[in-house]
Amino acid sequence: xxxxxxxxxxxxxxxxxxxxxxxxxxxxxxxxxxxxxxxxxxxxxxxxxxxxxxxxxxxxxxxxxxxxxxxxxxxxxxxxxxxxxxxxxxxxxxxxxxxxxxxxxxxxxxxxxxxxxxxxxxxxxxxxxxxxxxxxxxxxxxxxxxxxxxxxxxxxxxxxxx
Amino acid sequence: xxxxxxxxxxxxxxxxxxxxxxxxxxxxxxxxxxxxxxxxxxxxxxxxxxxxxxxxxxxxxxxxxxxxxxxxxxxxxxxxxxxxxxxxxxxxxxxxxxxxxxxxxxxxxxxxxxxxxxxxxxxxxxxx
Numbered sequence: 001x002x003x004x005x006x007x008x009x010x011x012x013x014x015x016x017x018x019x020x021x022x023x024x025x026x027x028x029x030x031x032x033x034x035x036x037x038x039x040x041x042x043x044x045x046x047x048x049x050x051x052x053x054x055x056x057x058x059x060x061x062x063x064x065x066x067x068x069x070x071x072x073x074x075x076x077x078x079x080x081x082x083x084x085x086x087x088x089x090x091x092x093x094x095x096x097x098x099x100x101x102x103x104x105x106x107x108x109x110x111x112x113x114x115x116x117x118x119x120x121x122x123x124x125x126x127x128x129x130x131x132x133x134x135x136x137x138x139x140x141x142x143x144x145x146x147x148x149x150x151x152x153x154x155x156x157x158x159x160x161x162x
Numbered sequence: 163x164x165x166x167x168x169x170x171x172x173x174x175x176x177x178x179x180x181x182x183x184x185x186x187x188x189x190x191x192x193x194x195x196x197x198x199x200x201x202x203x204x205x206x207x208x209x210x211x212x213x214x215x216x217x218x219x220x221x222x223x224x225x226x227x228x229x230x231x232x233x234x235x236x237x238x239x240x241x242x243x244x245x246x247x248x249x250x251x252x253x254x255x256x257x258x259x260x261x262x263x264x265x266x267x268x269x270x271x272x273x274x275x276x277x278x279x280x281x282x283x284x285x286x287x288x289x290x
Contacts, residue, residue, distance in 0.1 A: 030271035106249025
């Protein structure tokens with residue numbers, strides 16, 4: 001992300017952090033059949049974690065990055081697809097991580113700004129983005145098999161009427 | 163009665179998930195077919211008897227909005243109920259898809275039970 005975009009990152013309602021926690025837990029329980037407990041952040045594991053990043057544009061523009069520890073990524077994918085972890089291909093692991101990012105981002109922006117008009121881009125597999133600017137909402141979760149982290153930020157003020 | 167279902171989504175893992183959830187839901191599923199976008203869906207519809215369509219919105223090629231328009235414009239295909247399944251739950255998007263002819267709208271995340279209830283609702287309406 002360019003410095004120019006870093007500078008226009010805007011503050012979001014801190015209460016939105018609770019919403020992120022709620023939405024993440026609901027998505028993981030409902031569609032990935034696992035539990036997520038919010039925990040203190042310790043980002044050492046994120047240095048080698050599979051991650052997916054997704055942008056949204058429209059009346060609100062911004063992006064979300066999701067990191068899942070390697071030991072949790074496999075059971076999450078297996079659970080989503082109803083497969084034995086040994087049956088999974090690398091492509092399926094990546095696609096499920098992208099789908100998880102897509103579902104989380106869609107659910108979060110729909111909860112944060114239900115009156116908005118948005119389009120989500122396709123998620124991309126990437127490394128972890130440590131966004132240090134103000135206004136970033138971030139939460140870490142413990143799953144039964146590993147860790148999960150989410151950061152979301154708004155880039156620029158919402159357009160008029162949003 | 164077992165219903166034949168057409169799943170339209172560009173993500174192979176999402177199609178597999180919906181197939182799996184249909185099985186878990188207790189809904190009476192007969193044949194299940196898949197398509198990666200609107201064009202493939204229309205090809206499946208011309209080749210098979212389909213009772214209900216589950217479609218994503220954002221897909222390469224013909225997207226879900228265009229697919230709904232094509233279904234509405236066809237005197238026979240418009241009788242097949244289409245449910246939209248999407249990550250986008252904003253009011254504007256939901257109302258737009260319903261206005262284009264979708265019989266229902268399911269935002270992710272959803273449970274097997276909620277999918278079954280929605281399928282039974284739209285198919286029940288049709289059977290009446």
